[in-house]
Amino acid sequence: MDVDHTNDSKINPIQDLKSNPVQHIAFVKVHKAASTTVQNIFLRYGYENDLVFALPRAGSTISVQQTVRSDMILPPPPNRPYDIICSHVRYNREAFSKIMPNDTKYIGVVREPFRHFQSNLQYYRQRSVLKIPGNRPVLEYLLHNDKYMTFGGNIPTTYNRMAFDFGFPDALFWSKNFTNIHQHLLKLDKEMDLVIITEYFDESIVLMRRLLNWDLKYVLYGKLNSKRKKDPRLEIGPEEETLYKNWAHIDYELYNFFLNKLKNKLNQQPSDFFEELDYFRRTRTKYDNYCISSMHGGPAEISFEGSKWNKPFVVRKEHCSHVYIREMPFFNQLRARRKLQIERMNA
Template sequence: MGKCTNVRLIVNLYFMLTFVGFIIAVMYISDTRQVKESFPGLFLRKIQAYRDIFALKYTPCPRPKSKLVFIKTYKTASTTVSAMLMRYGYYNNLSFVLPLKSPFFSRVKPFNRNMMKEAVPPLPSSNGSYDVHAIHVPFNKSEFAAVIHNATYVTIIRHPVSQFESTFGFYKAATRIKSLRIDAMNSSRDPLSVFLLDPKRYYNTLRGTLKTVLRNRQIFDFGLETKDFDNDTKVGQRIDAAAKEFDLVMISEYFDESLLLLRRLLCWEFDDILYISQNKRPGQLRFSLDDWKSKQILEWNKADYKLYKHFNTTFWRKVAEYGSGFQDDLRKLRHMLDEVRSDCLDEGRHKIAYQHRRNVTMLKKNATSRCKIMNWDADVGTTVLRKRQMKNNSSSGL
């Protein structure tokens, strides 16, 4: 009898200590803000936080991922993402898929492995394999998979209204389309309004880069052919395929939130997702938007709008799966970004670059090397990485 009593005491003591340890662990790992709350309310809130944080749907990966294909889209904050990825690759000696001379392989042809004939060789330490792609070229997953094995696939999109207005301004459509320029001069409307009155008329006169970016450019970069823009079945099929092909589609309007999802997906540190915004347009290349313009833009970019609505929904599902720690992590990231701007940027100064299409924020005169690397845009990053890969291969006798 006495032996049974002792066993019960030991078992009860074990469960009591386990319960107390559980409460302490939960209160430590979840929200640590001082909240004046009754014990039952506090306890229930901590239990919910515990369930969210350790939900089975999230399993931390054992090590940071370094095999990555990022599809760089147009006027979506993709330059800022690309520069961030290049910085990470620079610090971690990763090999990038880069053309020998051009900043991109093609604006119109989907990626294929034959393009690698004109690519910079990988670093000797990579054993002939590549790690990261982070420049412009339309998507083709099977061809990318042949070049970067076991990669994580990521891209970013933006609401079609703001994306199209940004593209229209950045590529100076108002002055480069001669008939539009003349019609705008003879009209009381601004050039964007004039274009949207009859977009097909102006679009059908275009050639080259300008034509590729002025309609449904986002879903085009996802792999949809221009002849299928108005084919609802083909549009839906491409979106469904992309949902299976991409591990994460970030949303430009929720940039910091997107980076938290990227960080978790890649098992990176907060320092790895810090950034300085790149490629901002000056005011003279911006156009005001109203309800009529917005409606016309959505009609003209109907396929892009379907793409955006689909991935906006999946984006918030991923945020919900992140758990209750999301808002705390978002505050932490934004605090760190404030420190970067304070340490690095002279925000009262800027220079105009890229044919007067970019306002580049200047660094402080005493900026550290870390600030200088963080301020790379994609063009600078591409140049640095290309030179490094060429130099290392040259010195190794390849």
């Protein structure tokens, strides 16, 4: 599939850390695609800079089925707009635009579809699969999709889930109209400022830093939700992958489109991008090692030198507590802060 490169200029390689960083961000969160790690970057940035999140009224998810509405989220403090939305909710540009400022940057994430399927199976342990007897329930499941797959209305639960989260029209899930799929991809390409590719995660994060014009310290991360005991009955291989490709045709089109776009973007980067990438990886390793050690004692703080991409900064133990925090406790903290802000403004 051909990729439209008209939006490649959105990411400016020339950085000026004195200019205003982007603070209005909409993140399309796709489960099991390193999205919790990306979300944590946005949560920490917003928390440290006192930004206003579009917070779900309860839990950490706005909706797994629908797009956002104002009644699904807590109202912002008086006379302040929403700055960041990064909870899981189905993407729809018109709906997002009703709550987010016009200058919002839109960022998404996708993962190689079969790996995404494998991760979903292991993490969520779908009952529709596990209830199938035998040693290869996934193969049986994919061979006889009409017998075993439950949709929950029009919602695909195990395939094309990334496309669903990105708001592809429902009718496309029940056909293979590749012309209409491609038209929606072109629409998404115009609306998205960056789509992170999980398999090129660090490259994507450096591109994101440049897009947002943030100090590099804000995009350092620790991996979240990456470990879980595997169920041997859910181990799958080439035969299952061949069958899965037939069911997940939209996810493959979505992934390949933005993968090709990212690869072309990387090929066009100046040499200082790859210098930054190397610096980012070394700095992130130092940062990650410190935060892990801080949970088991270790020094009270660690200093980082300045570079072309960051000012000198210090990381302390209290900062690290937010690096590995789970979504729910972080969102509870943010809701408590919102309540306190509004109480103070009304006092």
